[in-house]
Amino acid sequence: MKTVAQYIDSLRERKLRLWVDGERVDDPVEHPKIRPAINAIAATYALAHDGDEDTRRLATVHSELIGERVNRFCGLFTRPEDLIAKLELQRALGRLTGTCFQRCVGLDGINALFIATHKRDGHQRFVSWLAQVQRQDLVLNGAMTDPKGDRSKRPVDQPEQFLRVVQRRPDGIVIRGAKLHQTGAANAHQIVVMPGQGLRPGEEDFAVACAVDVSADGVTMVLGRQPSDDRRGGPDAGNARFGGQECVVLFDDVFVKNEHVFIDGDVEASGVLIDAFAGFHRASYGGCKPGNLDVLTGAADLITRLHGVRRASHIRDKLVEMAHLTETIYGLGRGACGKCSQHDSGIWQVDRILANVCKHHVTKLPYEIVRIAEDLAGGGLSTLPSLADLDHPELGPALQTVVHSRERAQALRLVESLAYGAGSVPFRIECMHGAGSPQAQRIVLERHIDWDAKVARARVLAGLDEDTELAEIS
Ligand SMILES: Cc1cc2nc3c(=O)[nH]c(=O)nc-3n(C[C@H](O)[C@H](O)[C@H](O)COP(=O)(O)OP(=O)(O)OC[C@H]3O[C@@H](n4cnc5c(N)ncnc54)[C@H](O)[C@@H]3O)c2cc1C
Numbered sequence: 001m002k003t004v005a006q007y008i009d010s011l012r013e014r015k016l017r018l019w020v021d022g023e024r025v026d027d028p029v030e031h032p033k034i035r036p037a038i039n040a041i042a043a044t045y046a047l048a049h050d051g052d053e054d055t056r057r058l059a060t061v062h063s064e065l066i067g068e069r070v071n072r073f074c075g076l077f078t079r080p081e082d083l084i085a086k087l088e089l090q091r092a093l094g095r096l097t098g099t100c101f102q103r104c105v106g107l108d109g110i111n112a113l114f115i116a117t118h119k120r121d122g123h124q125r126f127v128s129w130l131a132q133v134q135r136q137d138l139v140l141n142g143a144m145t146d147p148k149g150d151r152s153k154r155p156v157d158q159p160e161q162f163l164r165v166v167q168r169r170p171d172g173i174v175i176r177g178a179k180l181h182q183t184g185a186a187n188a189h190q191i192v193v194m195p196g197q198g199l200r201p202g203e204e205d206f207a208v209a210c211a212v213d214v215s216a217d218g219v220t221m222v223l224g225r226q227p228s229d230d231r232r233g234g235p236d237a238g239n240a241r242f243g244g245q246e247c248v249v250l251f252d253d254v255f256v257k258n259e260h261v262f263i264d265g266d267v268e269a270s271g272v273l274i275d276a277f278a279g280f281h282r283a284s285y286g287g288c289k290p291g292n293l294d295v296l297t298g299a300a301d302l303i304t305r306l307h308g309v310r311r312a313s314h315i316r317d318k319l320v321e322m323a324h325l326t327e328t329i330y331g332l333g334r335g336a337c338g339k340c341s342q343h344d345s346g347i348w349q350v351d352r353i354l355a356n357v358c359k360h361h362v363t364k365l366p367y368e369i370v371r372i373a374e375d376l377a378g379g380g381l382s383t384l385p386s387l388a389d390l391d392h393p394e395l396g397p398a399l400q401t402v403v404h405s406r407e408r409a410q411a412l413r414l415v416e417s418l419a420y421g422a423g424s425v426p427f428r429i430e431c432m433h434g435a436g437s438p439q440a441q442r443i444v445l446e447r448h449i450d451w452d453a454k455v456a457r458a459r460v461l462a463g464l465d466e467d468t469e470l471a472e473i474s
Pocket of ligand 1: 105142143144145147148151152179180181182183184246425426427429430433434435436437438439440
């Protein structure tokens, strides 16, 4: 398993074609807008080598595939407890970094691919590739979301809006298109390309899942800009050391060798993949987001202490509300992982309904928690001068008095970052759209809830039908 230093060195060995704000960036590792996101991923490597045995056990897992302990972010869910451990690790990392640590889409993607390729052409190739990923402890960018253009049209009607196979050769395939919102792409080693939506017969060219090296010819990445971007990297950033990252990834006729093609032209396997991924990833939000919310609650609490209002009953009540909403999300994530079942492939899957309810709450409750944090923080949250002004030899003394303290200023910056600054992208907006926008969860719930069972019991208790389940009670 890689150490933090080995991970960062491995990033320097890549030859990325990366653009930031209209400029080509040759060394992403030292770039101020990228380094915080690299630091957040580095935390996943740090915990795997942590001195504390419990932490190491959480951050690593025994791989039956290669017979060694591997970083949990490269592991398969081969035991029910793996799902719980993943969630606990996500909460711990969400709390430690206060942001998105970018390895979950890849983790959920490999488990979904194991299921989707099971007993199909491509499974052996996938497993051989995964063994390499585990040995080398690689960061995987899970790439599903296509641009989609006009959402009312199918991929065949606007192929340029979907990643697709444009050529099949004896030694591999050539893919063209783009994937948007790619978490951690510029900090990854490989891109796991997957279809972004259910496909129909006739749409086989879009049914492709494969692994692409981030340095492959034809791959271009463009970093997303974010609010408060000019504050990244220093204490004024709010979160001084850690940040998230999303890129547009362009695939301009990228060749993928056969060994790295896991699904090609199989629309049914693509459907299984999307279904399995959605379950895993929607439950994931019950881990990472509560961890981020712990940080937001902590920052709000700190400000109330610095303001001398912590003991007021309405302040205590609002902090309790923040915690209660956070634990609601976490409880649903735990519930989805706890109520798991084993797929024929051996992979343990979360409960589909609870995972979707969990993610659906994530599209709502953090917004209420942010509202409370903004209430508790006061207006200084958005109007404070920069820390450079507070430290200025001329201005500083006067400002330090009215601003109260540097401690207060930095706590306010942290709330600002999570509420609507750089930290809000991998937190709030990710809560809304990551793993699918709200309607995506409602569609799954409508499909999978057993409506007839509810009606049947209601009919019995209304006296319309006989009670066959509790027949002995008169
Ligand atoms: C911070 C962040 C990180 C992300 N990380 C990743 C990642 O690592 N990998 C990845 O693959 N993706 C990632 N995503 C993408 C995420 O999965 C998508 O944003 C999500 O699936 C929604 O897709 P969209 O953004 O295209 O919005 P849309 O699908 O356009 O949704 C916008 C609105 O339109 C509605 N809508 C959409 N289609 C229809 C339709 N046909 N009819 C009626 N209404 C419709 C939706 O319900 C929603 O209300 C990330 C997103 C964010 C914000």
